[in-house]
Amino acid sequence: MQDYLQGLNERQREAVLHIHGPIMIIAGAGSGKTKVLTTRIAHLMASGVDAFNILALTFTNKAAKEMKERVEHILGNNEARNLYIGTFHSVFARILRADAHRLGYPNNFTIYDTDDAKSVVKTVINEMHLDDKLYKPATVYNRISAAKNALVTPLDYANDYYIQQEDMRANRPALAKIYDAYCKRCFKNGAMDFDDLLLKFYELLKTFPDLLSKYQHKFKFILIDEYQDTNPAQYAIIKMLGAMHENVCVVGDDAQSIYSFRGATIQNILQFQKDYDDVKVVKLEQNYRSTQNIINAANSVISKNKGQIPKVLFTENASGEKIKVVKTMSDNDEGKFIADTIQEQKLRNHFANKDFAILYRTNAQSRAFEEALRRLNIPYTIYGGISFYQRKEIKDLLAYLRLIINTKDEEALKRIINYPTRGIGKTTVDKIILLANTHNITMWEVLENAPQFGFRSGTLEAINEFVTMIKSFISMLGKHNAYEVAFHVGKQTNLVKELFNDKSTEGLQKYENIQELLNSIKEWVESPDNEEGEVVDKTLGAYLQQITLLTDADEKDPDADTVKLMTIHAAKGLEFECVFAAGLEEMLFPNAMSINTRDELEEERRLFYVVITRAKKKLWITYAHTRYKFGSLVQNEPSRFIEELPEEFLDRTYAGGGTRLSSSFSPGGSAFDRLNGGWGQDTLLDAERKYGPPPSKKTTPSYLSPKPEPKVKEHTPTPGFVASDVSE
Ligand code: ATP
Ligand code: MG
Numbered sequence: 001m002q003d004y005l006q007g008l009n010e011r012q013r014e015a016v017l018h019i020h021g022p023i024m025i026i027a028g029a030g031s032g033k034t035k036v037l038t039t040r041i042a043h044l045m046a047s048g049v050d051a052f053n054i055l056a057l058t059f060t061n062k063a064a065k066e067m068k069e070r071v072e073h074i075l076g077n078n079e080a081r082n083l084y085i086g087t088f089h090s091v092f093a094r095i096l097r098a099d100a101h102r103l104g105y106p107n108n109f110t111i112y113d114t115d116d117a118k119s120v121v122k123t124v125i126n127e128m129h130l131d132d133k134l135y136k137p138a139t140v141y142n143r144i145s146a147a148k149n150a151l152v153t154p155l156d157y158a159n160d161y162y163i164q165q166e167d168m169r170a171n172r173p174a175l176a177k178i179y180d181a182y183c184k185r186c187f188k189n190g191a192m193d194f195d196d197l198l199l200k201f202y203e204l205l206k207t208f209p210d211l212l213s214k215y216q217h218k219f220k221f222i223l224i225d226e227y228q229d230t231n232p233a234q235y236a237i238i239k240m241l242g243a244m245h246e247n248v249c250v251v252g253d254d255a256q257s258i259y260s261f262r263g264a265t266i267q268n269i270l271q272f273q274k275d276y277d278d279v280k281v282v283k284l285e286q287n288y289r290s291t292q293n294i295i296n297a298a299n300s301v302i303s304k305n306k307g308q309i310p311k312v313l314f315t316e317n318a319s320g321e322k323i324k325v326v327k328t329m330s331d332n333d334e335g336k337f338i339a340d341t342i343q344e345q346k347l348r349n350h351f352a353n354k355d356f357a358i359l360y361r362t363n364a365q366s367r368a369f370e371e372a373l374r375r376l377n378i379p380y381t382i383y384g385g386i387s388f389y390q391r392k393e394i395k396d397l398l399a400y401l402r403l404i405i406n407t408k409d410e411e412a413l414k415r416i417i418n419y420p421t422r423g424i425g426k427t428t429v430d431k432i433i434l435l436a437n438t439h440n441i442t443m444w445e446v447l448e449n450a451p452q453f454g455f456r457s458g459t460l461e462a463i464n465e466f467v468t469m470i471k472s473f474i475s476m477l478g479k480h481n482a483y484e485v486a487f488h489v490g491k492q493t494n495l496v497k498e499l500f501n502d503k504s505t506e507g508l509q510k511y512e513n514i515q516e517l518l519n520s521i522k523e524w525v526e527s528p529d530n531e532e533g534e535v536v537d538k539t540l541g542a543y544l545q546q547i548t549l550l551t552d553a554d555e556k557d558p559d560a561d562t563v564k565l566m567t568i569h570a571a572k573g574l575e576f577e578c579v580f581a582a583g584l585e586e587m588l589f590p591n592a593m594s595i596n597t598r599d600e601l602e603e604e605r606r607l608f609y610v611v612i613t614r615a616k617k618k619l620w621i622t623y624a625h626t627r628y629k630f631g632s633l634v635q636n637e638p639s640r641f642i643e644e645l646p647e648e649f650l651d652r653t654y655a656g657g658g659t660r661l662s663s664s665f666s667p668g669g670s671a672f673d674r675l676n677g678g679w680g681q682d683t684l685l686d687a688e689r690k691y692g693p694p695p696s697k698k699t700t701p702s703y704l705s706p707k708p709e710p711k712v713k714e715h716t717p718t719p720g721f722v723a724s725d726v727s728e
Contacts, residue, residue, distance in 0.1 A: 001046065001074065001075055001076050002073070002074045002075075002076070004016075004039050004042050004043065004046075004074045005017075005039075005043075008032075008035075008036075008039065009032075009284075009286060011282055011283065011284050011285075012032050012035070012036050012039075012284060014282060015036045015040065015249075015282045015284075016036055016039045016040045016043050017043065018280055018282075019043075019044065019047065019247070020247060021246060021247065021276075021278055021279075021280060022242075022246050022247070022248045022249070022272070022275075022276040022278065022279045022280065023248075023249045023250075023279065023280040023281075023282065024227075024249075024250050024251075024269070024272050024273065024279055024280070024281050024282070025249075025250070025251040025252075025281075025282045025283075025284060026251075026252060026253065026254065026269060026281070026283065026309060026311070027251075027253060027282075027283055027284035027285065027311065027313075028253055028255060028284075028285070028287060028298075028311055028312075028313035028613075029253060029255070029256060029287065029289070029290075029298065029313070029609070029610070029613035030287040030288060030289030030290055030295075030315075030575065030613055031284035031285065031286060031287050031288070031313065032284055032286075032288060033225070033251040033252070033253070033284065034063075034067075034225055034251070034573060036251065036284070037056070037067070037223050037225050037249070037251050038067050038070045038071060038074075039074070040223060040249060041054060041056055041067070041071050041080075041083065041223060042070075042071045042074040042075055044221055045071070045075060045079060045080070046075065049220065049221060050082075051079050051080060051081075051082035051083045052082050052083075052084075052218070053218065053219065053220040053221060054083050054084065054085075054219070054220075054221045054222075054223070055084045055085075055091065055219040055221070055222045055223070055241070056083060056084070056085040056222075056223045056224075056225075057085075057086070057087065057088050057091065057222075057223070057224045057225065057234075058085065058086065058087060058225045058226070059087065059225060059226040059229065059572060059573060060087060060551070060553055060554070060573075061086055061087055061090060061549070061550065061551070061553075061554045062553050062554055062558065063225065063573060064085045064086045064087065064090075065554075066558075067085060067225075068080045068081070068083060068085055071083070084219065087549070088197075088198060088230075088234050088237075089194055089197045089198070089549055090546070090549045092197045092198060092201040092237075093111060093197050093545055093549060094545075095201060095215070096109070096192070096197065096200060096201055096204070097109075097541075097542075097545065099204055099211055100192075100200065100204075102204060102207075102208055102211065103200055103203060103204060103207075104187070105187070105190060105192065105200070106190045106406055106408070108190075108405050108406055108541040109190050109191060109192050109406065110189065110190060110191040110192075110402050110405070110406045110409045110411075110412065110544075111191070111192055111193075111194070111197070111544075111545060111548040111549065112186065112191045112192065112193045112194075112411065113194070113390070113548055114141070114193075114194070115390070116191070116193075116411045117141055117186075117193040117194075118137045118138060118141045119137075119411055120182060120185055120186060120189070120191075120410075120411065121137045121140050121141045121144070121178070121182055122137040123185070124178055124181045124182050124185055125137065125140065125178060127181075127437070128174065128177065128178065128181065130174055130178070134171065134172065135172060135174065135175075135178065140172075140175065140178055143175060143179075144178075144179050144182055144195075145193075145194075145195050145262075145263075146262075146263050147179060148195035148196070148198070148199050148233070149195055149198070149231040149232065149233050149262070149263035150231070150232050150233070150263055151199070151202065151232055151233050151236060154176065154179045154180035154183055155180075157175075157176045157179055157180075158176035158177075158180070163176075164176070185410075188408065188410075188442065189406075189408050189409050189410045189411065189442075190406045190408035190409060191406070191408075191409055191411070195233075198231075198233040198234060198237065199233055201237060202233055202236055202237050202240075205237065205240045205241070206240070212240060213244075215241055216240075216241060216242075216243065216244035216245070217244070219241055219242075220245050220247060221245070221247045221249075222238060222241060222242050222247065222248045222249070223248075223249045223250075223251075224238065224248075224249070224250045224251070224252075225251055225252075225573070226251075226252055226256075226572065226573060227250035227251060227252030227268065227269065227272075228252035228253055228254050228256060228257040228264070228266050228268075228269060229252075229256075229257055229258065229259040229264040229572075230264060230265075230268050231262065231263040231264050231265065231268075232263070232265065232268075234268075235268045235271065238250075239275060246276060248276075250269075250272060252269060254266045254269055254308060254309045255302045255305070255308060255311075255606055255609055256572065256606060256609065256610050256613075257603070257606060258568075258569060258572065258603060258606055258607050258610060259569070260599075260603055261603075269309070283311060283312075285311070285312045285313060285314060286313075286314060286315065286316065287313050287314065287315040287317075287613075288315070288317070289315075289317075289575050289613070289616050290315060290317065290320075290613060290615055290616055290617075291315070291317050291318055291319060291320025291321070291616075291617060292315055292317060292318065292319040292320060293319055293320045293321065293322055293323060293649050294320065294323065294612060294613070294615055294619055295313060295314065295315045295317075295613075296646075296649055297323055297612060297645050297646070297649040297650075298313070298609055298612045298613050299313055300644070300645065300646050300649075301605060301608055301609050301612065301641065301644060301645065302605070302606070302609045304605060304644055305602045305605055305606065306598070306602070307599075307602060320617060320618075321617075321618060321651075322649055322650055322651040323612075323619045323620070323621060323645070323649055323650050323651065324618075324619070324620045324621070324650075324651050324652075324653055325620075325621045325622075325642055325645075325650050325651070325652045325653065326620055326621070326622045326623075326652075326653045326654070326655050327622075327623055327624075327625065327638070327652075327653070327654050327655065328622060328623070328624050328625070328654075328655045328656070329624065329625050329626065329656065330624050330625065330626045330627065331365070331368045331583075331624045331626075331627040331628065332368050332371070332372070333624065333655065333656070334368060334582060334583070334622050334623070334624045334655075335368030335369045335370075335371060335372035335373075336372045336375075337622065337655040338358055338369060338372065338580050338582065338620070338622065339369070339372035339373050339375065339376045339378060340372075340376070341580075341620065342356050342373075342376075342378055342563060342578075343376050343378065345578060345618075351577060351578060352561050353378060353379055353380075353561045353562050353563050354559070354560065354561045354562060354563070354564070355576060355577035355578055356563045356564070356576065356577070356578045356579075356580070357563070357564045357565070357566070357571065357574070357576040357578070357579050357580070357614065358563065358564070358565045358580045358582055359566060359567070359568050359571050359579060359580065359581055359582065359611050359614065360565075360566075360567060360568070360581075360582045360583050360589075361567065361568060361583055361588055361589040361591060361607070362567065362583075362588070362591070363384045363567060365582060365583050365588075366382055366384075366565050369565055369582070370382065370565070373563060378563055379560075379561070379562040379563070380562050380563040380564070380565055381556050381560060381562040381563070381564055381565065382565040382566070383553050383556065383564065383565065383566035383567075383570050384566055384567055384570055387550065387551060387555065388513070388516075388517075388555055389547050389548075389550060391510075391513055392510075393495075393499060393510040393513055393514055394513055394514070394517055395415070396415065396416060396419060396495060397486070397489070397490055397495055397514060397517060398412075398517075398544070398547075399411075399412040399413075399415040399416045400412075400416050400473070400489045400493060400495070401485070401486060401489060401540055401544060402544060403416065403444075403470060404470060404473040404474050404477065404485070404489070404540070405477075405540055405541050405544060407442070407444040407470070407474075408442045408444065410436075410442065410443050413443050413444060414429065414443075416493075417429060417432075417466065419495075420493065420494050420495060420498045422462050422465070422466060423458065423459065423462035424459065424462050424463060424466065428455070428459050428463075431453075431455075432446045432447065435453055447463055447466065447467050448467055450463045450464065450467070469492060469493070472492075473485065473488070473489055473492070476488060477539070477540065481525045481538045481539070481540075482521050482524070482525055482538060482539060482540040482542070482543040483518070483521045483522040483524075483525045485540050486517075486518055486521050486540070487518055490514060490518065495514075496511070496514055499511040499514060521543060524538075524543060524546075525538050525543075553570065564576070568581075568607050568610055568611045569607070571610070571611070571614050572610060574614060575614055575615075575616055576614055576615065576616065577615075577616050577617050577618065578615065578616075578617060578618040578619075578620075579611070579612075579614050579615035579618070579619050579620070580620045580622060581608075581611040581612065581619065581620070581621045581622070582622045582623075583622070583623065583624070583627075584621050584622065584623040584638065584639035584641060584642055585623045585624065585627070585636035585637065585638060585639055586636060586637040586638070586639055586640060587636065588627075588636070588639075589604065589607075589608070589639050589641070590604035590605075590639065590640065590641070591604060604641075605641065605644075608641045621642060621645075622655075623636065623638050623639060623642070624636060
């Protein structure tokens with residue numbers, strides 16, 4: 001076992017060694033909060049606490065995996081695999097699989113991802129004959145999601161005077177009814193959306209004292225990272241779970257609270273201190289991550305925010321280089337500058353690709369960086385593209401699997417009832433839906449009893465064949481593992497054959513993706529470390545649940561030697577040797593959507609604090625003078641956040657347009673130009689030569705920017721599902 005206490009400073013050690021009683025560590029970026037949490041888990045286990053009694057909640061599954069590996073490394077054994085560690089959603093989903101029936105759900109309930117959930121919202125809106133232009137499914141879904149995360153039930157929602165007033169003003173009086181109908185429909189489908197994973201667990205604990213007691217006994221020690229971004233539902237659950245032993249340890253940084261748009265509230269930090277009289281509060285003040293210049297700049301940024309818990313952050317690291325603030329002509333030039341600089345830094349300072357991160361405010365910005373990196377053959381990984389599991393062909397096969405696990409799952413059924421085509425057209429599907437609603441039964445029950453409902457004979461035959469096929473899959477469930485079932489389903493449904501016969505590049509890619517899916521199921525079935533407590537669960541139900549909660553970040557190898565591209569939100573908790581904070585322009589960052597109130601602006605500023613503090617050694621802040629937004633070229637002002645940085649920490653540079661920046665980073669443009677943050681005559685002329693005369697100044701909110709192209713993840717086809725399997 002490692003001497004895990006040795007590398008810690010006194011405060012950190014104090015936090016690790018405090019075993020019993022509530023403890024809160026609120027400290028600035030890079031001060032070792034996550035390190036303390038990890039070491040604390042190791043210390044608990046080294047002190048004899050059983051891993052089964054420890055619940056650790058992280059912000060991503062990836063963070064959980066890393067934490068588990070570090071604990072294993074410290075302890076020199078693999079006991080850590082028995083920890084309950086993961087995101088709130090994944091841990092609670094696992095628990096709900098044991099007890100959801102107490103709330104009337106099947107234990108193999110389906111988890112609806114955001115797309116499924118929006119589709120249910122849309123169905124409900126249509127069935128209520130409401131205008132889906134007025135009630136946009138995405139907006140309605142967000143509103144429902146916010147209500148759930150605030151523990152506002154449909155009944156509370158309908159009875160709350162202020163909420164009702166608000167909805168009246170927003171011209172959406174039917175929202176309470178939609179919310180109610182949506183919940184009922186999900187329940188009828190035997191499905192929970194992501195928010196339900198919190199809400200239903202909360203309801204279980206609240207409704208059934210035996211279950212509350214069971215989990216209170218089980219989770220003797222609770223640890224939460226990134227506590228500043230928890231929402232009221234998460235807070236309430238932790239409070240209940242921790243009430244018996246009060247061994248709750250939370251770590252966070254109010255200056256990094258960046259998810260209030262999802263209902264997170266830093267009130268949870270303040271409340272934590274009120275909830276426990278004997279809470280131990282530990283402050284960590286030394287940053288081990290970044291240079292002095294970076295920390296000084298970060299401190300000065302966050303000091304502009306009014307609502308902060310006062311705290312100190314210093315570092316004994318070297319003062320380091322100044323932060324480079326780089327202006328480019330266009331977004332493409334920004335991409336080019338960044339790619340060139342990476343190339344140069346690799347040569348000059350021997351950095352690896354993985355030492356670089358390009359961080360931005362919105363996903364749409366990634367295009368220019370990708371193009372520039374590709375041109376220089378610099379390998380990169382982009383986070384925030386569509387997950388492998390969101391691809392159409394993958395969702396199609398998964399829909400079959402979902403349906404055979406839970407025949408109530410209407411979203412799955414609608415997706416594949418006529419795919420591949422089998423003569424059950426839209427009119428028939430509409431009729432099935434109508435019958436299901438009229439008789440208050442599920443669509444599947446209509447299909448099973450189709451002869452009673454007067455379908456035309458051809459249709460009836462198609463339906464019966466479909467039902468027989470699905471039932472034959474269901475009969476495999478107890479006897480075969482997830483891979484065998486999935487393989488058989490892919491083959492029998494002709495879904496794989498259909499893709500195999502499509503010889504276009506796209507068709508080939510889809511076929512390969514399906515193969516990849518089947519391979520990954522096989523791998524999962526064969527992996528030894530998939531233990532749920534003592535029981536190894538290799539069933540299809542267990543498989544489906546864990547993949548629904550995967551994000552694209554979980555599918556990527558963090559150690560791959562690639563430049564990482566992601567939004568600042570996704571970079572929370574991470575660190576890189578070199579960081580490019582890109583697109584520091586007014587309306588983009590701070591974002592046009594978030595400058596209407598002081599609170600919104602302060603959250604944007606916290607986001608700026610987060611991006612600065614991801615850098616260990618070198619930080620570039622870039623902005624483009626012009627950027628294509630929504631098809632037209634728009635001129636941008638530099639972000640106000642740049643002006644808030646004290647000049648002494650900065651090295652301002654102009655990287656030109658279309659030309660290579662001098663490698664010494666000597667300032668370009670005229671001194672006057674730089675001083676005034678404006679544009680010299682030459683560069684303006686250059687711009688006109690390149691783009692034509694500048695348009696009259698206008699800004700387009702970035703939320704109107706076109707969505708990025710879905711990124712194609714490279715999947716090498718592997719043997720296992722060959723043409724002969726499908727072409728018979
Ligand atoms: P964030 O607020 O960004 O989540 P954090 O407070 O969780 O940051 P960590 O990620 O735990 O900070 O630590 C930041 C870096 O400092 C890590 O590389 C970590 O290994 C290192 N570090 C932390 N404590 C020490 C220490 N006592 N000695 C040396 N390095 C340390
Ligand atoms: Mg951390």
